[in-house]
Amino acid sequence: MNFERFFPPLIHKALEVGPPGQWAPKPFSQNINLHAGYPHPNAIPIEDLMKAALNLSNKERDLPFQYEGSPSKKNLKILLKENSYIRGIHLDNQKMIVTAGSTQALDLTAKVLLHESDLVALESPTYMEAIEIFRNYTSNFISYPMDQKGLDVDFLAEDLAYRQKNRIQLPKLIYTVPTFHNPTGISMDLSRRTQLLKLAEEYDFLIVEDDAYGQLASKGELPPIKSFDKFDRVIYLSSMSKVIAPGLRIGWAVAPKKMVEAMSHFKKDADHAFSWAVTAYYLKHCDFSTHVQQVRSDYSKRLLFIKEALSKYMPTTIHWTEPSGGFFIWVHLPTIDTDKLLKKALAIGVSFIPGKHFFIDPCDGSEFLRLSFSYADEEQISKGIMFIASLLEV
Amino acid sequence: MNFERFFPPLIHKALEVGPPGQWAPKPFSQNINLHAGYPHPNAIPIEDLMKAALNLSNKERDLPFQYEGSPSKKNLKILLKENSYIRGIHLDNQKMIVTAGSTQALDLTAKVLLHESDLVALESPTYMEAIEIFRNYTSNFISYPMDQKGLDVDFLAEDLAYRQKNRIQLPKLIYTVPTFHNPTGISMDLSRRTQLLKLAEEYDFLIVEDDAYGQLASKGELPPIKSFDKFDRVIYLSSMSKVIAPGLRIGWAVAPKKMVEAMSHFKKDADHAFSWAVTAYYLKHCDFSTHVQQVRSDYSKRLLFIKEALSKYMPTTIHWTEPSGGFFIWVHLPTIDTDKLLKKALAIGVSFIPGKHFFIDPCDGSEFLRLSFSYADEEQISKGIMFIASLLEV
Incomplete structure (x- = not known):
């Protein structure tokens, strides 16, 4: 049976866009995760x-x-x-x-x-x-x-x-x-x-x-x-x-x-x-306000760290934003298609989100990518950025 | 500002009906609860x-x-x-x-x-x-x-x-x-x-x-x-x-x-x-299947019990369904407006849900009420039914 015929026109239209979550990379289990907006494991008061x-x-x-x-x-x-x-x-x-x-x-x-x-x-x-x-x-x-x-x-x-x-x-x-x-x-x-x-x-x-x-x-x-x-x-x-x-x-x-x-x-x-x-x-x-202060200070350190890692490993043609906090940093890689770059990055062990997913017109975002510094440890962040940078040298 | 003007026509129409949960009685804290479709406290494997x-x-x-x-x-x-x-x-x-x-x-x-x-x-x-x-x-x-x-x-x-x-x-x-x-x-x-x-x-x-x-x-x-x-x-x-x-x-x-x-x-x-x-x-x-068997048998006993209580206390003009299980029994009280009855029932210490809430046209349900036998203890069920019956004698 053609089940879709039961859907009203508005639903048909919404379904044209494809299922949600298509932006999520499919990393291998050992990949360094620089894509997810997850809190750091230590930041969750388990x-x-x-x-x-x-x-x-x-x-x-x-x-x-x-x-x-x-x-x-x-x-x-x-x-x-x-x-x-x-x-x-x-x-x-x-x-x-x-x-x-x-x-x-x-x-x-x-x-x-x-x-x-x-x-x-x-x-x-x-x-x-x-x-x-x-x-x-x-x-x-x-x-x-x-x-x-x-x-x-x-x-x-x-x-x-x-x-x-x-x-x-x-x-x-x-x-x-x-x-x-x-x-x-x-x-x-x-x-x-x-x-x-x-x-x-x-x-x-x-x-x-x-x-x-x-x-x-x-x-x-x-x-x-x-x-x-x-x-x-x-x-x-x-x-x-x-x-x-x-x-x-x-x-x-x-x-x-x-x-x-x-x-x-x-x-x-x-x-x-x-x-x-x-x-x-x-x-x-529990002491939520102390917890939040701690978490805030940890993320600030991690933000400094990822900026240093970017400065250290990225070619001079690459630029990034100056976040004042949060979980993410946004990188501009002129002439690079970050969707294609992701495939290579996953293959060598690191994930990020290609910029196109953050725009109504995906063409606008092809030269950008989002890195998350919230979830990975410093060593992983460093390694992950090094991996991405290594793909840009060819 | 008239905020409603931002709502599209379909939303306006849906809002005409009044907020959800209007069926819920507002019992006093010591009321016997025969309205809620809640599992019995002992039936939750805390x-x-x-x-x-x-x-x-x-x-x-x-x-x-x-x-x-x-x-x-x-x-x-x-x-x-x-x-x-x-x-x-x-x-x-x-x-x-x-x-x-x-x-x-x-x-x-x-x-x-x-x-x-x-x-x-x-x-x-x-x-x-x-x-x-x-x-x-x-x-x-x-x-x-x-x-x-x-x-x-x-x-x-x-x-x-x-x-x-x-x-x-x-x-x-x-x-x-x-x-x-x-x-x-x-x-x-x-x-x-x-x-x-x-x-x-x-x-x-x-x-x-x-x-x-x-x-x-x-x-x-x-x-x-x-x-x-x-x-x-x-x-x-x-x-x-x-x-x-x-x-x-x-x-x-x-x-x-x-x-x-x-x-x-x-x-x-x-x-x-x-x-x-x-x-x-x-x-x-955990042993879910044993738990379910136990719960099932407890509710069966409670169903028998509420039927006995109804037989014992209700006037002969009142009839009810023959549930084969579940949480509810449905009572027909000819000539009684169960919405008005609820007000009196709450005042003397017991709650139920008036029948009108279970019909598209509330007039259809005015002589009915739903009793839940899932949540209250046997003693409470007995007392609750006695209370409701006492209101019918006038």
């Missing part, structure tokens, strides 16, 4: 999490395993709100929804906001999974360039003015990762953050602010756009994946009430009670 | 799950806390497939997707199959959360009655023939809970299961078979419709929520390959690595 789980189940018995009823589960939202305050985000007139990672929050955002005719604005380059998600709802995109200060907001302003003047469709939303951007590692500077918010108000669009790496910022550093949002323009997404553990799937959104109500309406997977309760118990009873 | 979590984290360290990489996490699908074989379901030409409970599987099913103009057929009554989910995608429903043998398939056949003859829209899918039906507890008999499958083939519709309680059936008992499906007509949903723990959110679907591929395309919450890995470790290293 012992504390297991202690939390044990104490929780001793104290609350079956409750964290039920749909509802666990006091710790209920507590999670309060603790995440406290966390939002640290990032300068106050919940007045806003609501929070806890989601399965910020990925689900982004999916729900796209789902409740996008009509297939809507235009979505993206940074160029942008997070590859965000492209995958938005493509399920629209195929109407516009990309705006970045420089060393993040999204080029002046360029954006000019284009918006041009569009308005010439009655060309304006974007309904812009998706941005202003803090420790994925894939470039760049952070948007403060004046651009406020300028972007003004543009949203002026041209009546929404800002989807993905702050998945924001938990790695120091207190007061790089305040989220949401922290200035007086106009209900920002849908703020964050996550514990980079600072506790991605496998617990704890993400959240802070957004205007009506937005969160709509997201809740469509969030049809019930809450992950056990995972929520373990996380809440950990946040409440 | 100690074994915690042992599994500990051994897992000793053995696999950070891996179950990462996005991917845990051998146990990877193992879950294999173990769930074995479980499907026990229910007579073979995976030839079919695929499996693991989801956050069967609720997410149902949401994905609706999402990839339904256009807003599509007609969805339901049993009357049906699972209230299924109504909530389908209403997010269409407002076009037809309900078919049930009797003591489950869905009245002859009635359905007649209506389908009539529709075809008169060129009235046929359903795209029928949603059914054939085994230990929610809310009635009734199981569809074998001949109706095969007859329904024939009708699906004849009138070109799909069957969404929710087997969430099927894990509580004995081996070979009540074979799922999916086990006869030679024509790719059945999307089979199941869950570990009733036999291990709902808070772990382990559900799955078995469906034709193209269907599962489409579901995967839209399942945008990543996998719950830790939860999957703990469940897989538990299934592999």
Whole structure:
């Protein structure tokens, strides 16, 4: 039977793009992993999490395993709100929804906001999974360039003015990762953050602010756009994946009430009670803030290290971004097709993500690649970069 | 700002229905809970799950806390497939997707199959959360009655023939809970299961078979419709929520390959690595089959007990279904408005779910209520029924 005939036209269209996760390299088991945005194994507080789980189940018995009823589960939202305050985000007139990672929050955002005719604005380059998600709802995109200060907001302003003047469709939303951007590692500077918010108000669009790496910022550093949002323009997404553990799937959104109500309406997977309760118990009873400081300092060292390794091994024609933190660095290799380079790299033992996956038009990214410095050890990073460099000498 | 203006028309329409979970009574903390479809606290293998979590984290360290990489996490699908074989379901030409409970599987099913103009057929009554989910995608429903043998398939056949003859829209899918039906507890008999499958083939519709309680059936008992499906007509949903723990959110679907591929395309919450890995470790290293037998026998005893309590306390005008298992029994109280009755019941200390929530047209259900016998202890069940009966005497 031709099963596809049961799918509605919109689903057919979304399926044309090919399955998700195509960006993921298929490394051999012994490959040095410079592709994955995984926390370092030592950055996951395994012992504390297991202690939390044990104490929780001793104290609350079956409750964290039920749909509802666990006091710790209920507590999670309060603790995440406290966390939002640290990032300068106050919940007045806003609501929070806890989601399965910020990925689900982004999916729900796209789902409740996008009509297939809507235009979505993206940074160029942008997070590859965000492209995958938005493509399920629209195929109407516009990309705006970045420089060393993040999204080029002046360029954006000019284009918006041009569009308005010439009655060309304006974007309904812009998706941005202003803090420790994925894939470039760049952070948007403060004046651009406020300028972007003004543009949203002026041209009546929404800002989807993905702050998945924001938990790695120091207190007061790089305040989220949401922290200035007086106009209900920002849908703020964050996550514990980079600072506790991605496998617990704890993400959240802070957004205007009506937005969160709509997201809740469509969030049809019930809450992950056990995972929520373990996380809440950990946040409440373990020293999360010391843990985050430690993790932050470890990643900073690793960032310095990868920059040194790049300087040491890469030919002088190769350039890379100056990340202020996060998990990634973005490398430009003029005249090199990084998709082909990946095949060779895997064969000699190292993986990265070719740049094309971070662009709506893959041609734009063929000379770039994303390196992750979060997961591999220093020795591996060094070796991995040496391997990649060795492929460029031919 | 009027935020709703950003929502597309389809979302506006879905939001008209009111927020999900409105069916849930708001009991006082000391109320006897006869409303929730929760497993009994003793039926959750807390100690074994915690042992599994500990051994897992000793053995696999950070891996179950990462996005991917845990051998146990990877193992879950294999173990769930074995479980499907026990229910007579073979995976030839079919695929499996693991989801956050069967609720997410149902949401994905609706999402990839339904256009807003599509007609969805339901049993009357049906699972209230299924109504909530389908209403997010269409407002076009037809309900078919049930009797003591489950869905009245002859009635359905007649209506389908009539529709075809008169060129009235046929359903795209029928949603059914054939085994230990929610809310009635009734199981569809074998001949109706095969007859329904024939009708699906004849009138070109799909069957969404929710087997969430099927894990509580004995081996070979009540074979799922999916086990006869030679024509790719059945999307089979199941869950570990009733036999291990709902808070772990382990559900799955078995469906034709193209269907599962489409579901995967839209399942945008990543996998719950830790939860999957703990469940897989538990299934592999603990005695799940003995646990299920024990749980099954406990619920059977509790079913007998609630029937006795109903016989003992209820006036002779009140009747109830004859469940063959599961978590629920369905009570008919002629001339009583069970929505009003709930308010009085909560005030004297017991909760149930008013029948109206299980029907597309709430008027159909006003004289019914659902009692759960899964969660409360025998003494509480007895007391709860006595309380409800006392309200009927006035």
